[in-house]
Amino acid sequence: MKTALITGITGQDGSYLTEILLKKGYRVHGIIRRSSSFNTGRIDHLYENPDLLNKKLFLHYGDLVDTSNLNRLLEKIEPDEIYNLAAQSHVKVSFQIPDYTAQVDALGTLRFLDAIREVGLKQVKFYQASTSELYGKVQEVPQNEKTPFYPRSPYGVAKLYGYWIIVNYREAYNIFASNGILFNHESPRRGETFVSRKITRAASRIAAGLQKELTLGNLNAKRDWGYAPEYCEGMWRILQHKKADDFVLATGETHTVREFTELTFQQIGIELLWKGKAENEKGYIKSIDLDKAKKLISYSKNKKVYIRDFTSRLKKGEAIVAVDPNYYRPTEVDLLIGDAEKARKILGWKAKTRFEDLVTLMIKADLEKVLKRGF
Ligand code: NAP
Ligand code: G4F
Numbered sequence: 158m159k160t161a162l163i164t165g166i167t168g169q170d171g172s173y174l175t176e177i178l179l180k181k182g183y184r185v186h187g188i189i190r191r192s193s194s195f196n197t198g199r200i201d202h203l204y205e206n207p208d209l210l211n212k213k214l215f216l217h218y219g220d221l222v223d224t225s226n227l228n229r230l231l232e233k234i235e236p237d238e239i240y241n242l243a244a245q246s247h248v249k250v251s252f253q254i255p256d257y258t259a260q261v262d263a264l265g266t267l268r269f270l271d272a273i274r275e276v277g278l279k280q281v282k283f284y285q286a287s288t289s290e291l292y293g294k295v296q297e298v299p300q301n302e303k304t305p306f307y308p309r310s311p312y313g314v315a316k317l318y319g320y321w322i323i324v325n326y327r328e329a330y331n332i333f334a335s336n337g338i339l340f341n342h343e344s345p346r347r348g349e350t351f352v353s354r355k356i357t358r359a360a361s362r363i364a365a366g367l368q369k370e371l372t373l374g375n376l377n378a379k380r381d382w383g384y385a386p387e388y389c390e391g392m393w394r395i396l397q398h399k400k401a402d403d404f405v406l407a408t409g410e411t412h413t414v415r416e417f418t419e420l421t422f423q424q425i426g427i428e429l430l431w432k433g434k435a436e437n438e439k440g441y442i443k444s445i446d447l448d449k450a451k452k453l454i455s456y457s458k459n460k461k462v463y464i465r466d467f468t469s470r471l472k473k474g475e476a477i478v479a480v481d482p483n484y485y486r487p488t489e490v491d492l493l494i495g496d497a498e499k500a501r502k503i504l505g506w507k508a509k510t511r512f513e514d515l516v517t518l519m520i521k522a523d524l525e526k527v528l529k530r531g532f
Contacts, residue, residue: 160184162234164221164269165242169346170286172199173389174240179203179213181393186234188219188243199346221265227272238396240284241269244316247350248290249486251312258311263318270326270334280333282396285323287336288316289381289407289493301496302338302403309488324403333401337392340407340495343515344385345522352414353382353519360421361523363477366470370477374484376415376438379492383408384510384518394504407495408508418478420516425449425524427471429478440478445471 161178165171166187178185189197203210217234219226221243244262245251251258266285273281292300293309308314323334347354352373359371383406391406415431418440422429426449429440471477500506510518 158182158184159237160186160234161238161240162186162188162230162236163240163242164188164219165244165286166216167196167199168242168246169199169344169348169385170342170389170392171240171242172346173344173386174242174392175200175203175214177386177389177393179210184213184215186215186217186230186236188230189216190220191218221261221268224268224272227268228275231272231276231278235278236281238282238284239269239273240286240392240396241266242286244286245312247348248310248312248490249484251310251315252487255311259315259318262312262315263322266319267322270322270332273332274326274330282401283323283332283334284392284396285319285334285336286392287320287323287338287403288313289338289340289405289495290490291317291320291338292493293488293490295490295492298492299407299409299494299496300405302405302499309490310486313490320403327401333396335395335398335401336403337388337395338403338405338495339388339391340381340383340405340493342383342385342388342406343519345519346385347519353417353515354523356414356418356421357516357519357523360425360427360520361527364425364427364471364524365527367527370479371418371440372479372481372484373414373418374481374486375489376418376480377413377491378489379411379413379494381407381409381411381494382417382512382515383508384515387508387510391500391504391506394500394506398504402503404500404504404506405495405497406500406506406508407497408512409495409497410512411492411494412512417516420513421520422477423449424517424520427477436480436482438480439476442471442473442475442477444473 161183245258290313291306293313294307297304308317323336326332327334343353362368388406426446428443430443
């Protein structure tokens with residue numbers, strides 16, 4: 158039985174990776190941060206599945222800024238594989254807390270690599286959660302493993318250090334350390350302040366009358382959005398490759414935030430009409446197709462109540478999307494589109510879920526939550 162250690166186990170990717178590794182028969186250890194309230198919501202369901210769990214999941218308090226704790230954990234756990242997913246992962250927030258972001262995302266990676274050397278874990282394999290944010294002001298379209306980097310945020314710059322320290326320790330000390338350069342990947346477990354989830358959550362709440370308006374920043378930024386569980390399977394494949402190497406994981410398709418918003422509302426039967434420019438731009442209800450909404454929520458027991466409320470609540474011509482410049486970034490990444498050909502050829506990995514299916518599964522999940530819990 159292999160043993161894996163996951164940092165960031167309570168995050169979106171950490172939770173999916175845990176499920177994948179447990180299913181593959183791994184013993185999984187995860188590092189969680191001390192918090193004043195519960196922060197294990199994304200992995201709590203695993204405790205309701207004794208077959209999967211079977212005393213194979215262990216949680217430890219720790220933090221990437223606490224070196225002594227990392228050393229102790231490595232000595233105790235002696236993992237075969239380490240997945241370093243912990244990070245201050247929000248790009249906009251990194252402009253507000255740049256020092257902390259660098260401490261965790263850049264130096265946190267170094268602390269881990271040094272702990273591996275000090276403890277003397279010669280056989281361990283290390284996965285680093287690198288990111289398409291490294292490409293920033295893109296120097297090439299699409300972006301692949303050879304595209305030069307040009308990060309555009311304290312987050313991107315911190316992750317650039319993480320990327321290169323992995324390469325350096327691999328070359329200097331022969332540590333099996335690989336970078337996964339992952340493009341945006343989303344899911345119903347995505348944090349609520351990332352744009353995809355912010356949109357699907359707000360749309361479901363607007364439809365249910367719990368929110369009036371969705372307020373966004375830059376509607377024209379383009380992202381290559383994939384489905385998170387598939388990317389977590391890709392992380393595992395990267396560490397199963399015979400030699401340490403760096404891989405891009407992406408869908409090869411790009412869409413604007415505006416398209417994500419339009420498609421989300423379309424899924425619940427609302428066509429948007431955009432009027433105005435820049436911060437004065439708004440999205441108005443052009444038409445409402447109730448049959449479409451009915452189909453999407455046909456699984457719900459509360460369907461009738463919901464549809465009745467939905468009909469009376471929303472009106473043609475109403476503004477439901479607005480722009481707030483507070484969500485703009487001092488420097489933006491305008492366009493990301495990845496070329497994952499190397500991963501396809503060497504690892505046999507390919508993104509399967511298309512943009513439209515991703516949006517549909519996310520809005521469905523948020524609608525279901527609204528209907529079940531009423532928030
Ligand atoms: P996420 O949902 O924000 O999860 C981040 C995780 O890191 C959480 O478990 C968080 O703990 C933990 N964490 C934060 N600061 C920490 C610290 N100082 N010490 C220990 N743990 C800490 O992020 P994600 O979307 O799953 O992404 C996983 C990794 O992939 C991140 O490194 C991210 O930068 C990178 N990445 C993500 C994407 C994407 O599109 N999702 C793309 C490329 C790269 P709490 O739960 O306590 O906050
Ligand atoms: O959803 P986002 O915050 O994701 P972003 O900045 O692309 O970062 C995510 O993906 C990276 C991989 O490329 C990861 F490394 C990183 O950890 C994170 O997971 O924003 C996407 C786009 C941006 O251009 C942003 O300006 O959406 C635009 N946007 C427009 N309105 C908004 C909003 N972003 C957020 N978060 N909130 C808005 O209201």
